Amino acid sequence: MTAAIIDGKAAAAALREQIATEVARLRETDDLQPGLAVVLVGEDPASQVYVRNKGRQTVEAGMLSHTHRLRDDTSETELLALVADLNADPTVHGILVQLPLPPQIDEQRVICAIDPAKDVDGFHPLNAGALANGDPGALAPCTPVGCLLLLREQFDNDLAGQHALVIGRSNIVGKPMAQLLLQESCTVTIAHSRTRDLPALCRHADIVVAAVGRPGMVRGDWLKPGAVVIDVGINRLPGEGDKARLVGDVAFAEAREVAGAITPVPGGVGPMTIACLLRNTVVAACRQAAVASRLA
Ligand SMILES: Nc1nc(=O)c2c([nH]1)NC[C@@H]1CN(c3ccc(C(=O)N[C@@H](CCC(=O)O)C(=O)O)cc3)C=[N+]21
Numbered sequence: 001m002t003a004a005i006i007d008g009k010a011a012a013a014a015l016r017e018q019i020a021t022e023v024a025r026l027r028e029t030d031d032l033q034p035g036l037a038v039v040l041v042g043e044d045p046a047s048q049v050y051v052r053n054k055g056r057q058t059v060e061a062g063m064l065s066h067t068h069r070l071r072d073d074t075s076e077t078e079l080l081a082l083v084a085d086l087n088a089d090p091t092v093h094g095i096l097v098q099l100p101l102p103p104q105i106d107e108q109r110v111i112c113a114i115d116p117a118k119d120v121d122g123f124h125p126l127n128a129g130a131l132a133n134g135d136p137g138a139l140a141p142c143t144p145v146g147c148l149l150l151l152r153e154q155f156d157n158d159l160a161g162q163h164a165l166v167i168g169r170s171n172i173v174g175k176p177m178a179q180l181l182l183q184e185s186c187t188v189t190i191a192h193s194r195t196r197d198l199p200a201l202c203r204h205a206d207i208v209v210a211a212v213g214r215p216g217m218v219r220g221d222w223l224k225p226g227a228v229v230i231d232v233g234i235n236r237l238p239g240e241g242d243k244a245r246l247v248g249d250v251a252f253a254e255a256r257e258v259a260g261a262i263t264p265v266p267g268g269v270g271p272m273t274i275a276c277l278l279r280n281t282v283v284a285a286c287r288q289a290a291v292a293s294r295l296a
């Protein structure tokens with residue numbers, strides 16, 4: 001069997017189209033223009049690309065984009081002061097502080113300083129707790145929501161009873177992914193670096209979400225035939241000349257011989273992450289303005 005390739009780029013473009021339509025309506029009928037502030041500390045080249053893409057797509061969707069680039073040696077106090085300004089700015093409905101942050105800054109402290117109503121990353125403990133409680137008002141992290149939207153499409157919106165294996169237990173992807181799948185009535189297993197016999201666990205899974213950051217770790221012979229594989233990994237390997245090559249956490253060529261469907265890297269989960277960020281921003285803006293959203 002050769003797997004269907006899940007086209008995240010196309011799904012993201014379709015979602016952004018819906019978002020742009022909703023933004024146009026909000027601007028017209030409610031005089032509300034959702035605004036997203038992105039904060040980048042330092043010069044990491046990979047982060048710069050994401051920040052640029054986010055900024056461009058925000059504007060293309062008709063939203064306001066504020067980008068703040070801070071020096072690599074920015075102090076935690078300075079960053080917290082900027083977050084406080086953004087919390088107080090009524091034109092800013094969503095705040096994203098790009099992670100990782102330099103070592104002099106305590107990430108958790110910064111995340112906790114963001115107004116939970118503007119926390120479009122869904123990383124604030126209040127939003128993480130709301131998600132764990134099954135509260136539909138939770139702002140949920142963008143990467144796992146993007147994965148879930150792709151999965152729903154594969155399963156015609158019915159994931160109930162599927163055995164889902166989430167590989168990785170980060171607060172950013174693994175844990176919220178597991179919460180979302182549980183909400184859909186999947187039977188969820190979370191695996192991590194200390195899990196025993198991961199290949200055997202994987203062979204039982206109808207759905208595999210790989211989010212470990214280890215290039216090609218999930219092998220073709222770990223998969224149950226027909227499984228749906230979502231590859232969250234974005235690993236930069238040296239490619240031809242000085243160009244980096246992006247690879248996922250799944251050994252793609254092997255996996256596509258066994259899986260039923262699989263996301264490519266690039267062009268899978270990544271574009272959906274950004275589209276979901278825009279969506280969270282629109283939802284957050286509507287709540288802040290006490291206006292009904294057709295997206296939420
Ligand atoms: N506070 C915070 N929130 C994040 O959501 C966040 C973050 N920090 N730090 C970095 C990671 C990474 N991330 C990506 C988003 C989109 C692509 C994406 O669009 N990737 C394209 C390829 C882009 C390329 O060519 O580099 C793709 O997979 O097709 C990748 C990575 C969001 N992150």
Ligand SMILES: [Mg+2]
Pocket residue numbers: 168169170174192211212
């Ligand atoms: Mg992990």
